[in-house]
Amino acid sequence: MVRLPPLNNLRVFEAAARHQSFVKAAAELHVTHGAVSRQIAQLEEQLGVILFERRNRAVFLTREGLQLQEACAPALASLAEAVERLRHPPADAPLVVSCEPTIAMRWLIPRLGRFQQRHPAIPIHLFAAGGALDFATSRIDLALRRDDFPRDTTLYSAPLGREWVGPVCSATLAERLAKGSAPVRLHTQSRPDAWTRWQQLSAQHLAWGGEQRFEHFYLCLQAAGAGLGLAIGSLYMAVDELADGRLVAPFGFVPDGSRYLLLSPSPIDADPRRVALRDWLIEEFDASAVALQAGACDNA
Structure with missing residues (x-):
């Protein structure tokens, strides 16, 4: 060479x-x-x-x-x-966004149409991934993450919303719970301490009729919707199904101390595309939290 x-x-x-x-x-x-x-x-x-x-x-x-x-x-x-x-990338250049798989599938993708209607000249290329990210080698512009892992403190970080968690299940199972039935508790390997954390925060202690484990969070939520048991759900990942009755939150939600963040390798204020996505994400996270506060997603 x-x-x-x-x-x-x-x-x-x-x-x-x-x-x-x-x-x-x-x-x-x-x-x-x-x-x-x-x-x-x-x-x-x-x-x-x-x-x-x-x-x-x-x-x-x-x-x-x-x-x-x-x-x-x-x-x-x-x-x-x-x-x-x-x-200074061109205004119509696509934004490459990495997002945790479950929140991408259950929350972000159903809402992306609203972003595209507002900003038709900003295409989004979405990649499903979680945890730490090497911006230098991944060719990713932005990453949507929950702050549950060690991260580079030199990255630009915009808080999007607090995480809210609570047990969710099907309406049929909720009716059985009201009659004193002991449900199956559903676990996920990606959030192994979810139940312990929720019980500490909510001071709730329930009797269980069994345990079942799933590898991914979205599989656990899918099982809850299918009536297999109670799963600890994130408000944001369950808000649409809670709103239309496919899921029920019999004990409501509590903040678990973590947050969702938008991460970037450098400050974003000079790039109108990144600013537009950040501001829209904050708006959408706020709207989901308002739905909780208004009681729309609390079926207790």
């Missing part, structure tokens, strides 16, 4: 070659004439060729200097354009 000279040396050379003057290059780059001269001398030493002839206090490109200028000028221009696109 060819070892390239330092980028700053090439940048100084390009300016000096374009102006045919170390003085004018120094003025453009806001450095001293001596700094330009040193950078050019370092580059000539690294390449083993003379790039400028110095005559009568003027500089002239050599044949080798002309060859390097022909390659260097378009390469640096292309690099500058790429950096500018990264810093």
Whole structure:
């Protein structure tokens, strides 16, 4: 692999070659004439060729200097354009968003149509994933996560809403509960301490008729809707089914101390697309919480 000279040396050379003057290059780059001269001398030493002839206090490109200028000028221009696109993406560029699978399927996707109606020029590319995320290698713009894992504190983080949890089940099972039936308790490996945490927060202690476990949270909620037992549900992941009666929350919901966040590798205020998605997400999270506070989702 060819070892390239330092980028700053090439940048100084390009300016000096374009102006045919170390003085004018120094003025453009806001450095001293001596700094330009040193950078050019370092580059000539690294390449083993003379790039400028110095005559009568003027500089002239050599044949080798002309060859390097022909390659260097378009390469640096292309690099500058790429950096500018990264810093200021076009308004109609898609946003690549990573979202935890269950909240993506049960809450975000049913609402995305409203975002697209409001912002038709901002397409969303959605990826289902949870936990920690390496923005540098994943090519993800934003991530929607619950703050239940260690994360890089240098990331931009916008709080979207508090997590609310409570047992949910089918209406038929809720009727049996009201008559004193002991239900099956449904567990999920992705939230193994959900029941313990809810009992501590709600001071509720129930008698159980059995236990059943599921690998994923969405499978556990699906089983609850099918009448297999009681599952600890997130308000946001159950709000639509609670509203239309497919699920019932016989004991209501309590905040569990965690939050949903929108994460970004850098501040988002300079990108109108990211700002639009953040503001819309906050609005939708607030609307779901209002439904709870109004009693629309509390079937106790």
